[in-house]
Amino acid sequence: MQLQLVQQIKILTMKKIKTIYKALIILIFFSACSEENNLDFLDAIPAPSNVSATYNISQDNTGLVTISPTGESTVEFDVYFGDTTLESVKVKAGQSTSHVYAEGTYNVKVVAYNLKGDTAEITKPLIVSFKAPENLEVVLENDLAVSKQVNVKATADFATMFDFYSGESGVTQPVASGNIGETISYQYQEAGEYDIKVVAKGGAIETTEYIATFEVTEILAPIVSAPTQPNRNESDVISIYSSAYTDVTGTNYFPDWGQGGQGSSWAEFDLNGDKMLQYINLSYQGIALQDGTSVDISTMEFLHMDVWTSGGTTDLETSLINNASGTVTESPVTRSLTAGEWTRIEIPISEYVDQGLTVTEIFQMKFVGTPSAEGTVFIDNIYFYKVPAQTGAPILFDDFEGNGNITTWAGDAAGLNTAFANPFIDANNESATVLEYNDTGGQYANIRFDNASNFDLSGGNSTFKLKIYVPSSSISGSQPNQISLKLQDGTAAEPWALQTEVVKAISLDTWQEITFDFANDVTVGEPDPVNRTDFNRVVIQVNSENNTDTVIAYIDDFSYGNTIVDTPPFATDDFEGNGTITTWAGDSCGMDNMFANPYIDTNNQSATVLEYNDTGGQYANIRFDVSPNFDLTAKAKFTLKIYVPSSSISGSQPNQISLKLQDGTAAEPWALQTEIVKSLALDTWQEITFDFANDVTIGEPDPINRTDFNRVVLQVNSENNNDTVIAYIDDFNYHN
Template sequence: MKKIVYILSMLALILIVSCTNENDLIDVSSVNAPSNISALTTVTQDNTGKVTFLPRGEGVTRYEIFYGDGTTQPSYVLPGGTVDHTYKEGVYDAKIVGTTIDGKRTEVIQKVVVAFRAPENLVVTIENDLTVSKKVTIKATADFALFYDVYFGEPGKPDPISVNNGESVSYTYQAAGVYKIRVVSKSAAIKTTEYSTDFTVTVVNKPSASAPTPPNRQAGDVISLYGSKYTNVAGTNFFPDWGQGGQGSSWAEFDLNGDKMLNYINLSYQGIALADGTTIDVSGMEYIHMDVWTADLEKIETSLISKTNGEKPVVKDLVANQWTSIDIPISAFTSQGLAVADIFQLKFVGTPWAKGSVFIDNIYFYKAPTQTIQMPIDFEANITYGWSGFGASDFGAIPASVVNNPDKTGANVSNKVVKIDKPSGAQVWAGASLNLDSKVDFTKGTKVKVTVWSPKVGAKILFKMEDSTSPKDGNGNPTIFVEVEGTTTVANSWQVLTFDLTSFGAFSTSNKYDRVILFPDFGVNGTGATYYFDDIKQSN
């Protein structure tokens, strides 16, 4: 058995390598150690003690099973395979070892209970998932049991799922409703112990994650009504009652861990009304955008309402239990004869009528940018460079803005530069950030040159880029980033510093870096000095 498995593993390695060309060889040294190692252990109900091991894990090319009963030789099992072993009655510590193609090993100890008596004190918990519709999680624990079978009661799916005693199993139904769930707890004895109940499977009716973050846009390229990314039209009423309350509809502002969104409940028709006397001209925009989440609506109808020209609708399909990003061309309304220079209301209608709820976020009109903030950056364009300072002594913002070049000599004779003040007492990590309108294209180079004016020699300049949409750490900062230090060698004069991004271990050209951050005199508290930066550009 051992020799056969070794031969099969070597054949697998030979086949993998032979199927690659010289430019696509596998670097086995980079393979991670196996993870999530365990085994499903089942036993026959005939008092024989015959246990079947089905090992499981990730990144495994071969398993070893050490039975823990004094058996000297382990069994070798390929992924997807099983092995049987007969035990005497007792409790054993079996060892499951997973091995990768390059020999990395991960092992776990798993108890194997072999009892020739029926399971006792069976406890079963059944719960609806709080974030996924129609998903149910079951956990069963019993004394003397080794595993249990779950019959979920869905028509056309009579076979049970086997689970180790005390472990959980999840199952997603095709439809919500009431199902008879049966749990059969098993030991090595002939007799089993059962539990059954009628359980109501439900639909989740609220999102568990925020809508996608909108891209960075210049103020002149967007008109925002609702959302936290852009400046919204002031005074807008998102819950005007147009008689829907009498049809069973209602509304609220839903707060998801600090991220607010509109919630229209049992949506028949509901709308948005601008402040009295306010209209917006969206004739210069190209699209209206919104993000919509629903568990039970099939479609949403969106109407723009003109103060002088009536209203016209556009219907879009929705996908249940996830955010649907909708972008409707303004031409879809104007082609119906609607004038869009004086929009003062929006209306939403649900399908089916008054039967489901929606959550809506990021409602804004936009057009393709006329000018964008992207690498290279020289601050000469007539657009708003929204530098945002941080790290003052009170943890507030430090001054950062685009100004006229105060020293048009030497390495920099351009007109505009960014000025970053580091006031006295500012944090050692004080700096300023700038959002880009598109992610950095690394075909243009993985080094970044920055022209720097420093008032002293030896000031550390930390250059950082972030993926602003990546998950946040405990301080609210994106977890995908790259940062590289440089040091000034001249004072009161311009010089070019080069930052090699590849020197940062976690750097990857596939990451969507869309934010640039500069830290002047990094690691030192502020002394009231001023630093200037210009010409942030890539090179090879």
């Protein structure tokens, strides 16, 4: 009975402690302040995370164990020893507690508290033995991603912890300690061979040692490729060196302006088939276009480069060199590099122009490393580009960089910043500023805006789009990773009562574009939203509602509808019964345009897709015809999603898809065809765009001015072979 009473008291104490923390904070706050007070700062305090504990056992057969709890966003811990001791011990952050154990195995529980009383807990095993450790096994590995870092794991019977001695001179040893069975990491200052030692400890006076010579390695070259580059119109990019675009032909990537004889050199580094430039012991080196060739970058907006260094080069100076009628001028711009990872460099062309440089005849580039000739750099994706011109404006939009027509953004129990510096700039989102959505635990946290006039979802304007990035480190709790967009009547007393919403799953730690289509997506709430005329509010909610979990999201490029009026022919098909294409046919190729999607994920959540099944037809393809004929001066782009499982492929054909335009009324439609071929990645959904105005074409030239095209042919992995391949195709669209 006494034990049960103690346990009940402990439970009640746990329930009340959060309230006590908040009360103390409020009391202190109001006692210290005489002006208007605001407790909103409490909502910004993150929940405790990464809670752990390390053990240090006294080697004197006493069973004395020192427990050091750790965690992020913590101020205090409760440590439950796991033996017959009923009460926990409170430990301030950064401090330790000690406890005497009898021999045995225990489960130690650590409960962490933040400043406002939120909790997180872990349970860790503890072995206390007065026998010397036996069967010591040590695993030492060079970290695959961090240069000169060694990961050490030790296991042993009758051991509680282990010490790691690095073998370095002039360094206090041991350099690190850890719990037995767990992995610790240590980063050396220099690569090389070291005589290391691992000492396993238990409660006994006697210890057990492991001694070995281990070679610590330095990562001197990238182990992952530079980020994938976005699709760009050919007219919007001038590529010097990038597999993503068409490079200027005849370019010399090592003209060697006298530095080769001083120890500098170059190579084309091959990372599993991905090639990049390698400048070794970089003092200064350059790139020269073919004699008599120059590029006019006056209409471009940025110079892009991806640069990797192991650390010898801290800064890279990049000069553009112009040759205007024989007068050679150059201007430099310097950017810092981050060692051991790809540095994304974006230099506005204006930084060169503002120095007085003319950029109409760029014929050379120069790279200067700092410190000189002490480091190697790897460079990929060197190109000039501009943001594509809009072909039509959305009805509502906001890029959170000062361009947009949404002025009523508001947060409801969620922090909101519409001019937040983009913390995850990459090839999928190069915006400098985004909207920050910060749900610190509001039960119905969301953000919203109201429109001056009600939405008209008919006539094809039923779609909302946005980009979103949710860092996994920002999430607490177990809510589904999702985003919902709700439409409401903001003038109603209870706007949510008759709302309609679309919910989409999201991936973590990546930018992705999400589309909410109230005409075609599955909706929740009131039915038939397209025919509603009272919607004037948009509500965005990340990771569900009616909970107090936390999440941070970054949102960009919000848009609704489009003012562009489409013109015939119309050629769309989502293979879920919505589309205009009725003439799909297979030519020596199996085809099912209502096939259950076998690879549903966040990149394609469609239930049904088109299955393309080439069982060995020599010229296998699928096709459809349209009426009237295509007018490529009005619309020149075809877009689709495709998934090709590697397990379906036989033979050695290139992984590619081609889209061919033909005159289907001709006796030999292929005779005067024009096609675009695009490479494919395997085992992933990807979106491919075929742009007959800007992409490289094969076959009859000048497709834009052809007026006889009325057939589309799709062909996967080439033709004139008997190899097999299965592909899944979705969301075909002909557009501008």
